[in-house]
Amino acid sequence: MKTLRLITMILASNSLMACGPAQKSQKDEGAPTRTAETEQLLANLKKVSARGFMFGHHDDTNYGIGWDGDEGRSDVKSVCGDYPAVVSFDLGHIELGDTASLDNVPFSKIRKEILNQYKRGGLSSLSWHLRNPKTGGDAWDVSDSTVVKSILPGGANHGKFVGWLEKLSTFINSLQTEDGVKVPVLFRPWHEHTGSWFWWGEKLCTPEEYKQLWHMTADALHDNGVNNVLYAYSPGCEPQDTAQYLKRYPGDDLIDVIGFDTYQFDRDGYIANFEKSLAIIDSIGKAHHKIIAITETGYEGIPDSKWWTGTLLPAVEKYPIAYVLVWRNARERVTHFYAPYPGQVSAEDFVDFYNHPKTLFANDVNSLYK
Numbered sequence: 400m401k402t403l404r405l406i407t408m409i410l411a412s413n414s415l416m417a418c419g420p421a422q423k424s425q426k427d428e429g430a431p432t433r434t435a436e437t438e439q440l441l442a443n444l445k446k447v448s449a450r451g452f453m454f455g456h457h458d459d460t461n462y463g464i465g466w467d468g469d470e471g472r473s474d475v476k477s478v479c480g481d482y483p484a485v486v487s488f489d490l491g492h493i494e495l496g497d498t499a500s501l502d503n504v505p506f507s508k509i510r511k512e513i514l515n516q517y518k519r520g521g522l523s524s525l526s527w528h529l530r531n532p533k534t535g536g537d538a539w540d541v542s543d544s545t546v547v548k549s550i551l552p553g554g555a556n557h558g559k560f561v562g563w564l565e566k567l568s569t570f571i572n573s574l575q576t577e578d579g580v581k582v583p584v585l586f587r588p589w590h591e592h593t594g595s596w597f598w599w600g601e602k603l604c605t606p607e608e609y610k611q612l613w614h615m616t617a618d619a620l621h622d623n624g625v626n627n628v629l630y631a632y633s634p635g636c637e638p639q640d641t642a643q644y645l646k647r648y649p650g651d652d653l654i655d656v657i658g659f660d661t662y663q664f665d666r667d668g669y670i671a672n673f674e675k676s677l678a679i680i681d682s683i684g685k686a687h688h689k690i691i692a693i694t695e696t697g698y699e700g701i702p703d704s705k706w707w708t709g710t711l712l713p714a715v716e717k718y719p720i721a722y723v724l725v726w727r728n729a730r731e732r733v734t735h736f737y738a739p740y741p742g743q744v745s746a747e748d749f750v751d752f753y754n755h756p757k758t759l760f761a762n763d764v765n766s767l768y769k
């Protein structure tokens with residue numbers, strides 16, 4: 400069933416090329432800002448959104464409930480038979496030069512799984528819960544409201560932060576196949592900044608400082624030779640309208656994908672937030688010609704046996720999103736999971752979700768780079 404859908408998607412794709420990839424300004428004469436594969440990925444994400452939406456899961460192939468690091472394993476695949484079309488990974492602690500991430504996944508394993516996802520034709524997205532460069536605390540350390548200012552040019556921690564961006568760049572540049580093809584990824588730093596729980600959050604810096612942070616990041620990556628990233632902007636669900644959503648937006652020349660992060664606590668509130676935020680990104684996506692996505696969501700522990708087809712699907716299917724991504728199945732915190740595993744109460748419903756014509760998994764999108 401899923402294979403038939405893939406064929407339809409590829410056949411339909413040529414007619415959808417009209418949008419074309421967004422062009423970026425070229426900083427160095429003759430040096431393309433992005434590789435051909437990265438441009439192709441952008442073009443294909445646009446096609447995908449016209450066809451259905453990809454399902455994503457954070458750290459999907461790294462670990463799951465009752466396992467850690469098993470070759471080829473995925474809780475999602477164990478339930479429905481296919482890998483997610485989007486897998487996200489977190490680069491927290493790459494800035495420290497550590498060998499493993501803040502969630503204790505070796506960066507060598509993350510690199511390997513990004514390559515595996517590339518070979519499947521699926522998308523990898525990268526978030527970055529980096530440490531607090533001023534206090535030495537973690538990403539959630541909001542004890543000092545001058546951290547962003549301190550890492551911008553002229554700030555006391557600028558030099559240190561430039562070094563962190565070099566380490567980040569080295570990792571992203573190292574995402575290469577045996578043939579030397581750089582694997583394109585979606586980079587989603589500085590997320591959920593419309594809340595104030597990360598040191599780059601709303602109350603911790605001005606809109607101008609936040610935008611500078613983005614530009615400094617992208618410029619440094621570019622100068623360090625990173626040409627295999629698309630950029631995603633993902634506030635929380637706090638913005639009430641398009642003006643609020645765009646208040647800290649770094650600009651169309653930088654951002655490729657716009658989305659939002661929101662989680663279910665009470666169902667009615669979740670649906671209301673979802674609808675409001677989707678309408679906002681749908682409207683901005685159309686006006687600014689951007690891909691839209693639900694960059695993080697989920698219902699911790701998924702206690703609702705019909706959550707996938709009863710809550711998530713009806714909320715997202717009306718909009719041309721490229722993907723919806725749920726957070727991780729933490730092997731070290733057994734109640735902290737967002738995708739089903741065999742025997743989990745919502746597993747059967749997830750198979751129905753998988754079988755829905757609009758949901759796309761790895762086998763449905765196995766050519767995002769061609």
Ligand code: BMA
Nearest residue numbers: 489501502528726727729735
């Ligand atoms: C949070 C939780 C944390 C984790 C962090 C980064 O939402 O899952 O346990 O360390 O994301 O992945």
